[in-house]
Amino acid sequence: MPRWFIPLLILSVLFFVLEIYAFQAIKTLTKNKLIRYGWLLFSVVAYGYFLYTMFTYDRGNGQTREFQWAVGILLIALIPKIFMIIALLSEDVFRILQKGVSLFSSETKPLAGRRKFMSQIALGLAAIPFASLLYGIFKGKYNYKVLKYQLTFKDLPEAFDGFTISHITDIHSGSFDNKEKIEYAVDLINQQKSDILFFTGDIVNNFASEMDEWIPSFSKLEAPMGKYSILGNHDYGDYSDWKTPEAKAKNFEAVKEIHPKIGFDLLLNENRYIEKDGQKIALIGVENWGKGFNQAGDLQKASEGVNKEDFKILLSHDPSHWENKVKQNDFNYHLTLSGHTHGLQFGIEIPGFIKWSPAKYVYKQWAGLYEEFGRYVNVNRGFGYHAFPGRVGIWPEITVIELKKG
Structure with a gap:
């Protein structure tokens, strides 16, 4: 049986x-x-x-x-x-x-x-x-919302006072069925005119080929100081049965190749410095790290060459990484950008009154901005959708964060 x-x-x-x-x-x-x-x-x-x-x-x-x-x-x-x-x-x-x-x-x-x-x-x-x-x-799965936050840090380099970030995550291109709506969302991201754009993983559901028809659309994304990305749990091909290990490895390489095709610098447990007026901040990107499954993310390796006193932005797909490894880390990761949860694509949100989803019983940080120990994590509700072909109450999100010198 x-x-x-x-x-x-x-x-x-x-x-x-x-x-x-x-x-x-x-x-x-x-x-x-x-x-x-x-x-x-x-x-x-x-x-x-x-x-x-x-x-x-x-x-x-x-x-x-x-x-x-x-x-x-x-x-x-x-x-x-x-x-x-x-x-x-x-x-x-x-x-x-x-x-x-x-x-x-x-x-x-x-x-x-x-x-x-x-x-x-x-x-x-x-x-x-x-x-x-x-x-x-x-309708709801394409009901894009722009959520804006302003965060103040006393150790932010002065050159980055007023620096703006657009954050998207969980594209899940294999689920899309409306090119007009996707084009609208891409235009909406560009309308924010942020200095930099971050994507925090899950570009496909399973296969690199899912993104083929959407590459022209996402290639239109613009950010004057660069576009950076990381991998999510779905990008590894772990949710499909593969005929051979070689086929899975080939697909994984093809998924990674998507990012430069749409103009993103894919960070695989590595970092970059962003410079402005002679000052700089560190951008650190880890591979997927999830509590209880795929833990390819290596925070120590990704941070090699970064100084402890540097202002740091961490890209990490799964917010359980922030909860378990990042928020109390002595290296002081000022701002972490995550996704993964989708807010389960179902819930009730009335700003100032109620914010609820079954996702809260799975993830301590499941949607929006959280702060502990003077460090922040933004859990974006996701750009696309997965499993359930819609969204109820938890709408697809484009986050815009402005950094201020405290």
Whole structure:
């Protein structure tokens, strides 16, 4: 018996119970057979398409758009029903308590119409994630936002007072399906007119060839003091089945060759100095370092030749690197730029009120700017998307950071 069989069986039983429970609300609200059977048919198609895709797609092809759509349709069918169950469970808990009270009191009577009312509430709650997921798939994944920060450092060289940085990450070119939107995003980056541009990894999902049709678009990116990049976990080809180790190595070399083709200086555990008016800051780029997986990043090697007193900007794809290796490092990396999390492409953000995503239960630093020990990390929410073919509440991001002398 395959090791995945038992987990799949448990999930199947849970989903079946979920569907039966949610269907009770539809039965309560309408006797129209077309609506009832249509509801069931959509669920059957969503689960069937997902299972068919899971069992038939070739892992050697990596994560295809067909796989992403199967995930998207499954979430559209599943997540709204979870919201429904929250309302229906509260109703059932109330009924159980009411039944218990009725055993000791002859005056307690069931509330007429309560089940129908709660079914209406449940359906109304379900409509929110349903509409949000649809928007996220068709519009949200290209709803680019420019987020601006100003950071002050007392040891910033005076020549760099007012120096501006544009930061993008996680392009995931294999997921794109709209050239017009990508061209718009490239223009939006250029409109920021930052001094320098950084890209912090995951240029593809799996294969270097995914970027072929997008090279002309990303070649238009401009920055007067240079464009610099690093690798992310997806750039190593670890999420595909390769026929030979040589094929994987060849793809990895091709991925690295993409960067100069679009005008980026790829830093592979190495550093550069950026000079302005006779003063300089150090730019350090590490390969991917993630807690619990791919740890090709070598901070010590990347920092060779850099002085401790230099002002330093570190490019590191995974924010768990900052949390575990960088933030308390005596070498003092002033500003780290990361990505990787995507904010899970799902959450709620209302500036000044709420910032939530399931990503917060996986990563301590999952989206935005964080500061500890006088050092900063910016976790960009990502330029592209992956797995789920959309974004809900966590929009694609272009970060602009202005450095100020304190």
